[in-house]
Amino acid sequence: MNSLEIKNLAVEVAGKAILEDFSLTIPKGEVHALMGPNGTGKSTLAKALAGHEDYEIASGEVLLDGQNIVGMEPDEIARAGLFLAFQYPSEITGVSIANFIRAALQSRQEEGEEFVATAYYKDLYAKMDALKMDRSFTSRSVNEGFSGGEKKRCEILQMMMLEPAYAIMDETDSGLDIDALKIVAEGVEQQRGPDRGFLVITHYQRLLNYIVPDKVHVMWEGKIVQSGGKELAMELEEKGYDWVKETYASAS
Amino acid sequence: MTLEVVTEEKQSNSILNSESFDSFLDKIEQKALRQKAWKAFQGTPMPTRKDECWRFANLSDLDLDRFCRMPRMSEQSEAALVERSEYLHGISGKMIFADDNWVSTEPLSEQLQSQGVRFLSLKEAFAQLPDLMCEHFMKELTQLGSDKFFALHGAYTTSGAVLYVPKGVQIEEPFVVYHWLSQQGAAIFPHTLVVAEENAKVSLVDFYLSANEETSGFACGQSHVVAGDNANVFRKSIQYFNEQSTVFQVDTHTAGRDSQVRTVAVNLGGKRSRFENQLRMAGAGSNVEVYSLTVADESQEFDQRTLQVHQAPNTRSDLLYKNALLDKSRTIFSGLIRVEEEAQQTDAYQTNRNLILSDAAEASSLPGLEISANDVKCSHGATSSELDTASLFYMLSRGIKKEMAEELLVFGFFEEVIEKVESEELAENLRNMIREKFKRSNR
Known part of the structure; x- marks a missing residue:
């Protein structure tokens, strides 16, 4: 029950099968890394789990603490407890970060429940301080004119505010310099705990120097081909993705 | 709710009627001026959509003979409107007109008076500032097709404010004028x-x-801004007439050397509204910024024509017109940048963005450039799009409910212009007006 359980998932994009028979279980309290070369279906998995309409789940189940989220609307999935940190977060003109996160929190409230703005801002500022984000960010439009690092920090801030049961980090490290990477990793480390599971999707091993995973999975052509401990990431770094391709191309 | 059916018959004392003009003329000074304008009105044919300046415009069933000049309302009715003329506080002066009749003026502070600032009704200005009126009153002619309505305005206008700010006087708090149709x-x-x-x-x-x-009412307005050397003028106009109104508005601006002119227009009302906006960068180094936001619903039509004329070197103009379209509404944007030969090192920009929120809505865009100088930076662009699906998914993925996410995105589209008014009170009032409009249409 206390896990995000992906069972035999098949995902199609525009009629083309991208994931087939994909299974993975992330228990609460654990951080799993999903690694693999570009174009192998990592981001497709993230978008499909979040309920994007272009990613059609042809078969399989995704059980979030036992509740099947396949077929639910993206906002329902999010409120059920799944958070997706985007690889390329959208820029939302004219909507401030403060109003954006506020709307997300208000959407989670019961009808008639009061939103306490003072408590909200106190919480928001504390978390921004932890991420070394200037407070002036609250009034800036979401992601508009942000650097790569600022965008990713904004993703982590949202995750911290929304406190999801499970978070998928889709190539959060792409395009970050080492300082930004450390801050983002620290944010994730702070959020790590017995009540939360993480799926960290990455192309590079370097992120995993800062977010140490409990498990590492290697993905190739829509499937997990190998799983292991954190040392698997090191091995992958040494041997490179060509090794994955050579080993598994013949098998598939 | 019972709906009274309003009969829209030809009125014997309509504004188109020569006898009504003559009886108007009896009661007013500046007879020669008015007569000239009336003749121009009569001698100018009604535009048709075959005219380039009126492409796409709907000119059928205008029926201007439904409309008349109105006497003053009861004291009570006027007082009610005065009470509602409270959108902005912390102001330098206020004037209120109802159905073209002067209702009230909030006097200037002693300081402004002693500095020589004049804030007068049009009638007062003709009497007290004859030279200024002679020099500037309707001297900047329309070039965008509304000659006939411009002439009609010249014949009949008696309401509105004349604001004169002498050399070196800098005033932070705005002057506010309310024009009510009743x-x-x-x-x-x-x-x-x-x-x-x-x-x-x-x-x-x-x-x-x-x-x-x-x-139902008819508003035929004209505004003119003259910015002297190194002057800084900011004009905002908020049009929220009811959706039975027919609106023609011609705005003209002349920017002197090194002057800054900014305008923000927010247009929400009217059944059919035509806006012409002319910006003339006459002095070297002048900088003009023009923002407009229109929210169209039901079967509203907004017809917008703009002209940026650069006549001097090192001038800059930047124009952004944003339209959001709901239901069966229509917008037309036609913009022209003209850079004259002397206007080297000019930067001129023109952008029209349309957010289409209904399959039945229709936005037309006609951007244009006419450049005679060789060292200029110009760009123009027009886009029409629906709500961005990637942005919407991003918001949904945060758990924001779809309805709220859409509203945030739509209002975010407006915000780029709304924040330009540089007054939190006005910005919040504008957001409320737009929210009210959305609610009324049961969206």
Whole structure:
């Protein structure tokens, strides 16, 4: 029950099968890394789990603490407890970060429940301080004119505010310099705990120097081909993705 | 709810009628001026959509003979409108007109008076500032097709404010003018003239409003801004007439050497509204910024024509027109940048963005450039799009409910212009007006 359980998932994009028979279980309290070369279906998995309409789940189940989220609307999935940190977060003109996160929190409230703005801002500022984000960010439009690092920090801030049961980090490290990477990793480390599971999707091993995973999975052509401990990431770094391709191309 | 059916018959005392013009003329000074304008009106043919300046415009069933000049309303009705003329506080002066009749003026502070600032009704200005009126009153002619309506305005206008700010006087707090349409069949001709001398700074807000939702009215307005050397003028206009109104508005601006002119227009009302906006960068180094936001619903039509004329070197103009379209509404944007030969090192930009929120809505865009100088930076662009699905998914993925996410995205589209008014009170009032409009349409 206390896990995000992906069972035999098949995902199609525009009629083309991208994931087939994909299974993975992330228990609460654990951080799993999903690694693999570009174009192998990592981001497709993230978008499909979040309920994007272009990613059609042809078969399989995704059980979030036992509740099947396949077929639910993206906002329902999010409120059920799944958070997706985007690889390329959208820029939302004219909507401030403060109003954006506020709307997300208000959407989670019961009808008639009061939103306490003072408590909200106190919480928001504390978390921004932890991420070394200037407070002036609250009034800036979401992601508009942000650097790569600022965008990713904004993703982590949202995750911290929304406190999801499970978070998928889709190539959060792409395009970050080492300082930004450390801050983002620290944010994730702070959020790590017995009540939360993480799926960290990455192309590079370097992120995993800062977010140490409990498990590492290697993905190739829509499937997990190998799983292991954190040392698997090191091995992958040494041997490179060509090794994955050579080993598994013949098998598939 | 019972709906009274308003009969829209030809009125014997309509504004188109020569006898009504003659009886108007009897009661007014500046007879020669008015007569000339009336003749021009009569001698100018009604435009048709075959005219380049009126492409896509709907000119059928205008029926201007439904509209008449109106007498003053009861004291009570006027007082009610005064009470509603409260959109902005912390202001330098306020003037209110209802159905073209002067209702009240909040006097200037002693300091402004002693500095020589004049904030007068049009009638007062003709009497007290004859030279200024002679020099500037309707001297900047329309080039965008509304000659006939411009002439009609010249014949009949009696309402609106004239604001004169002498050399070096800098005023932070805005002047505010309210133009109300109230009685059934009322025709109004609101006028605005702002003259800011060298190094002066001033801002003025015109509100164009309806007293109720039912009565049909006609507003034929004209405004002119004259920014002297190094002057700074900011004009804002908020048009929220009811959706029974027919609106023609011609705005003209002349920017002197090194002057800054900014305008923000928010247009929400009217059944059919035509806006012409002319910006003339006459002095070297002048900088003009023009923002407009229109929210169209039901079967509203907004017809927008703009002209940026660069006549001097090192001038800059930047124009952004944003339209959001709901239901069966239509917008037309036609913009022209003209850079004259002397206007080297000019930067001119023109952008029209349309957000289409209904399959039945229709936005037309006609951007244009006419460049005679060789060292200029110009760009123009027009886009029409629906709500961005990637942005929507991003918001949904945060758990924001779809309805709220869409509203945030739509209002985010407006915000780029709304924040330009640089007054939190006005910005919040504008957001509320737009929210009210959305609610009324049961969206």
